[in-house]
Amino acid sequence: MTINTFVAGKGLLYRFDPRAKLLTVVLLCIWFFLPVRLVGLYTVVGLLILLGALNTGFSHILKTFLSILPMLLFMVLFMPFNVRNGESLISIGSFTLITAEGLEQAVRLAGRFIGITYACTLLFATTVMQEVMLALRAFHLPYKAGLVVTLAFTYIPFIAESFSQIAESHSLREAESEQGKRIFQRLKDLVPTLTSALVFALRSIPNLAMSLELRGFGGEEKRSSFKDLSSYRHPFTHTLLSCIMLVGFWVLFRVK
Amino acid sequence: MQNALSITNLSFTYHSYGEKACERIFDELNLQIKEGSKTLLLAPFDKGKTTLAKIICAVCPKYFPGTLSGNIEVFGSDLATVEPWQLLSVCSYVSQNPQEQFVANSVEEEVAFPLESLGLCRAEMQERVDTALKHWGLDRLRTSSSQELSGGERKRVLLAVTEAIDARFWILDEAFDDLDQKWRDQLKEMIKQGNKTVLVLASRYLAEFDTLFDQVLLLDEKKIVAPAQEQLLCRFSQLCQDDLPNPLAAQVCTPPSVRQLVCTDLIAERRRTSTLEEACFKVEVPHFSLQSGELITLVGPNGSGKSSFSRILCGLDGYLHGAIKVDGTPLSGKELSKKVGYLFQNPDLQIFLPTVNDELSWSLRRRRDLKTEEIRKKVAHCADLFGLSLSDTPATMSYPLRKALQAAVYYLLDRPFYILDELDSALTYHTALTIIRDLRQHGAGILLITHDKQFAKRVEQRTYSIEKGRLCEL
Amino acid sequence: MQQNRNALKVAMVAVLTAVVVVFTLVVRIPTAKGYLNLCDVAICFIAFTFGPWSAFIAAGLGTALADLISGYAQWAPISFVVHGVEGLLIALIVRQKGNEAVSIFRKLLAGLVCIATVSLGYFVLSALFISTASVAAAEIPGNIAQSGVGFVLGLGVSSAVKKAYPPVRSLSW
Numbered sequence: 001m002t003i004n005t006f007v008a009g010k011g012l013l014y015r016f017d018p019r020a021k022l023l024t025v026v027l028l029c030i031w032f033f034l035p036v037r038l039v040g041l042y043t044v045v046g047l048l049i050l051l052g053a054l055n056t057g058f059s060h061i062l063k064t065f066l067s068i069l070p071m072l073l074f075m076v077l078f079m080p081f082n083v084r085n086g087e088s089l090i091s092i093g094s095f096t097l098i099t100a101e102g103l104e105q106a107v108r109l110a111g112r113f114i115g116i117t118y119a120c121t122l123l124f125a126t127t128v129m130q131e132v133m134l135a136l137r138a139f140h141l142p143y144k145a146g147l148v149v150t151l152a153f154t155y156i157p158f159i160a161e162s163f164s165q166i167a168e169s170h171s172l173r174e175a176e177s178e179q180g181k182r183i184f185q186r187l188k189d190l191v192p193t194l195t196s197a198l199v200f201a202l203r204s205i206p207n208l209a210m211s212l213e214l215r216g217f218g219g220e221e222k223r224s225s226f227k228d229l230s231s232y233r234h235p236f237t238h239t240l241l242s243c244i245m246l247v248g249f250w251v252l253f254r255v256k
Numbered sequence: 257m258q259n260a261l262s263i264t265n266l267s268f269t270y271h272s273y274g275e276k277a278c279e280r281i282f283d284e285l286n287l288q289i290k291e292g293s294k295t296l297l298l299a300p301f302d303k304g305k306t307t308l309a310k311i312i313c314a315v316c317p318k319y320f321p322g323t324l325s326g327n328i329e330v331f332g333s334d335l336a337t338v339e340p341w342q343l344l345s346v347c348s349y350v351s352q353n354p355q356e357q358f359v360a361n362s363v364e365e366e367v368a369f370p371l372e373s374l375g376l377c378r379a380e381m382q383e384r385v386d387t388a389l390k391h392w393g394l395d396r397l398r399t400s401s402s403q404e405l406s407g408g409e410r411k412r413v414l415l416a417v418t419e420a421i422d423a424r425f426w427i428l429d430e431a432f433d434d435l436d437q438k439w440r441d442q443l444k445e446m447i448k449q450g451n452k453t454v455l456v457l458a459s460r461y462l463a464e465f466d467t468l469f470d471q472v473l474l475l476d477e478k479k480i481v482a483p484a485q486e487q488l489l490c491r492f493s494q495l496c497q498d499d500l501p502n503p504l505a506a507q508v509c510t511p512p513s514v515r516q517l518v519c520t521d522l523i524a525e526r527r528r529t530s531t532l533e534e535a536c537f538k539v540e541v542p543h544f545s546l547q548s549g550e551l552i553t554l555v556g557p558n559g560s561g562k563s564s565f566s567r568i569l570c571g572l573d574g575y576l577h578g579a580i581k582v583d584g585t586p587l588s589g590k591e592l593s594k595k596v597g598y599l600f601q602n603p604d605l606q607i608f609l610p611t612v613n614d615e616l617s618w619s620l621r622r623r624r625d626l627k628t629e630e631i632r633k634k635v636a637h638c639a640d641l642f643g644l645s646l647s648d649t650p651a652t653m654s655y656p657l658r659k660a661l662q663a664a665v666y667y668l669l670d671r672p673f674y675i676l677d678e679l680d681s682a683l684t685y686h687t688a689l690t691i692i693r694d695l696r697q698h699g700a701g702i703l704l705i706t707h708d709k710q711f712a713k714r715v716e717q718r719t720y721s722i723e724k725g726r727l728c729e730l
Numbered sequence: 731m732q733q734n735r736n737a738l739k740v741a742m743v744a745v746l747t748a749v750v751v752v753f754t755l756v757v758r759i760p761t762a763k764g765y766l767n768l769c770d771v772a773i774c775f776i777a778f779t780f781g782p783w784s785a786f787i788a789a790g791l792g793t794a795l796a797d798l799i800s801g802y803a804q805w806a807p808i809s810f811v812v813h814g815v816e817g818l819l820i821a822l823i824v825r826q827k828g829n830e831a832v833s834i835f836r837k838l839l840a841g842l843v844c845i846a847t848v849s850l851g852y853f854v855l856s857a858l859f860i861s862t863a864s865v866a867a868a869e870i871p872g873n874i875a876q877s878g879v880g881f882v883l884g885l886g887v888s889s890a891v892k893k894a895y896p897p898v899r900s901l902s903w
Contacts, residue, residue, distance in 0.1 A: 216373025
């Protein structure tokens with residue numbers, strides 16, 4: 001199972017300071033909720049996509065869009081029917097099907113959805129997980145929390161692989177072939193695999209705790225840090241740049 | 257000069273979760289190790305050597321509940337008053353199972369983690385990490401995660417960590433095992449030349465041990481003894497039950513019907529994923545055959561395709577070209593799985609029920625054609641055969657018993673063919689051979705996979721070897 | 731003597747978070763919301779077997795990470811809140827000293843709370859931040875089904891694991 005969100009590349013975004021990137025994404029998400037004209041919203045989304053294309057390539061964009069397509073379609077198709085007040089655009093007889101407001105709202109929400117999702121995806125695609133954690137630590141995330149996330153990422157592939165091996169091992173053990181069973185029976189059959197998988201995962205908890213302590217974790221002494229973000233030399237410049245751009249877009253496109 | 261390690265009157269029993277109390281592991285054990293000396297402690301599998309190592313590092317009974325009595329001092333400090341992290345620069349432990357000791361996402365970070373705990377400055381950490389990685393040939397694997405490494409590479413990472421920490425006392429549990437010859441020699445050099453106190457725990461006497469140690473000890477009947485050189489190896493092989501007659505020698509196998517598993521012109525492709533290559537790995541089998549009652553071995557180095565081939569043979573993976581036939585009918589997928597049983601190397605993949613009785617009867621209960629009384633009889637007979645107690649909890653049984661349980665489960669499934677993946681790792685030869693003998697009771701044909709040539713010799717039947725995906729008969 | 735449990739807490743929460751992520755991403759049935767999955771099974775299991783804090787952090791962090799990894803970033807904070815609270819509440823309701831069985835009444839209450847938290851939580855937060863009330867309402871039936879099934883399976887799996895692996899009783903936070 002792949003959990004790697006990072007896409008290797010050489011663009012501008014990869015050299016952008018991770019702390020600035022993190023702050024930018026948060027501010028961007030807030031920006032999308034501000035009252036801006038639709039044109040402005042989509043301009044920013046378009047620019048984001050362009051930025052992404054220059055850095056990670058088109059195939060990555062395509063993949064991201066395909067994965068959010070179901071939700072997007074649902075929103076776009078379902079929503080306009082539900083806003084009742086306002087001028088009607090399409091109507092059958094005296095029954096209003098779609099209103100202009102409804103359409104506008106649907107398009108706006110879709111744009112916001114694409115924007116926020118893509119901004120976050122771009123952040124994780126251009127920043128190695130380790131540097132994201134370091135950036136969070138720079139914003140005063142406690143060490144233990146960062147350690148929990150790092151360890152979780154270490155164990156996800158391990159547990160996922162053991163899960164698939166356990167599922168295979170249980171299927172090898174089946175005496176009869178299971179074809180076309182009712183869903184209730186299928187769920188009941190899932191219980192042995194889930195139990196084995198959970199017992200397997202739980203056994204690694206004392207071992208992990210033991211290893212952490214053997215490697216020196218647990219006392220109250222201060223720890224030093226092997227990696228840091230000193231290779232990024234312009235955190236303030238980058239942050240300032242993002243802030244100026246976002247404020248600029250707000251001023252340009254806000255609803256008067 | 258104080259002793260590096262001083263243990264007096266140590267007794268330890270694991271906490272029992274069932275009605276039966278656990279057996280005592282150590283009984284008034286004494287051990288003295290001088291600073292700077294190199295000691296070898298031999299003990300057969302599952303007699304407590306890993307427990308002893310964990311006790312010395314102060315993580316047992318903290319994480320492995322049990323009752324401990326006695327006095328242990330490491331460089332003069334009493335372990336009862338010390339937390340494991342305080343022993344970081346004093347005592348390093350390399351586990352037998354590398355996977356359980358990994359705490360970081362990449363090799364580089366793994367080596368750096370304990371150095372961060374020591375509070376070293378970045379420049380010094382960088383230097384120590386670089387030296388250690390280069391010394392153990394891990395430089396190009398710096399950013400790989402532990403999932404992508406082979407067993408030998410993982411062991412080397414742990415050894416690199418130990419080297420970087422540079423503690424005074426090293427405890428190496430089966431450290432020579434997964435390593436190739438080149439690295440074994442390097443480890444031997446390192447132990448010889450350094451001024452560290454080293455304790456090596458082993459369950460098989462390897463040639464490398466000959467001129468290396470000042471002191472060779474034996475864990476005999478819950479105590480540590482230091483017999484004279486000539487009697488040492490003799491007593492050790494007695495403890496490993498190596499002197500007992502080969503269980504297979506006396507077995508006469510008459511299968512009720514002779515079945516044939518034949519593989520012809522098989523070609524399959526496996527995609528190998530790693531950060532380094534995305535190469536396709538080809539498995540080629542010109543001819544392979546296994547008959548009921550036969551016992552054949554498959555040997556090959558790590559990464560040569562043994563597991564890939566076995567997965568294809570039992571129907572878990574597909575193949576591109578060729579055929580696998582049982583009694584003349586080509587089979588694949590689920591149908592093939594019903595004829596060929598595959599015992600994974602890790603027995604814990606199937607354990608999910610509270611007692612041995614439940615585990616063994618589970619598969620039988622799902623067959624509609626057996627009555628409850630019949631099931632009970634079969635289960636009792638099977639447990640007897642494999643030396644299992646019906647009311648034990650599988651998840652807390654010892655490793656050899658869990659392996660025996662795995663074999664027992666498959667025995668009840670009564671498949672005509674079995675593939676045993678690395679059965680001999682972490683088991684004495686005698687136990688492994690006994691399990692094979694029990695599985696053959698009904699005349700099943702067995703394919704044994706191993707990378708231990710010594711073990712293959714004891715089995716002495718047809719051998720296939722596999723290298724870089726290509727299988728051929730020896 | 732050895733009472734410092736920092737490492738154990740970190741190890742527990744990390745592994746349980748990984749378990750939630752794996753359960754969320756392993757089985758996926760695409761629907762309008764995103765996907766139906768087994769995350770509620772994992773969350774209920776953790777709530778029944780471990781304590782309130784582990785349940786809260788593992789459930790919230792696990793589902794948020796899963797959302798981030800699979801590209802549904804906008805749901806990450808919502809999942810964190812909804813599932814975190816779900817884990818916390820269930821664990822608090824079934825919390826028990828000693829080994830006696832939890833009463834049926836408490837289990838039912840926990841089940842209702844689970845279903846209510848997930849469906850209402852997602853409804854309210856999605857309506858506010860992602861789409862409109864009507865669209866968010868369409869997801870309610872799916873969420874009720876998923877959390878209900880998850881609760882029942884979680885209960886079953888929890889008792890099975892406690893019997894199969896007794897040492898788990900000493901791990902609780």
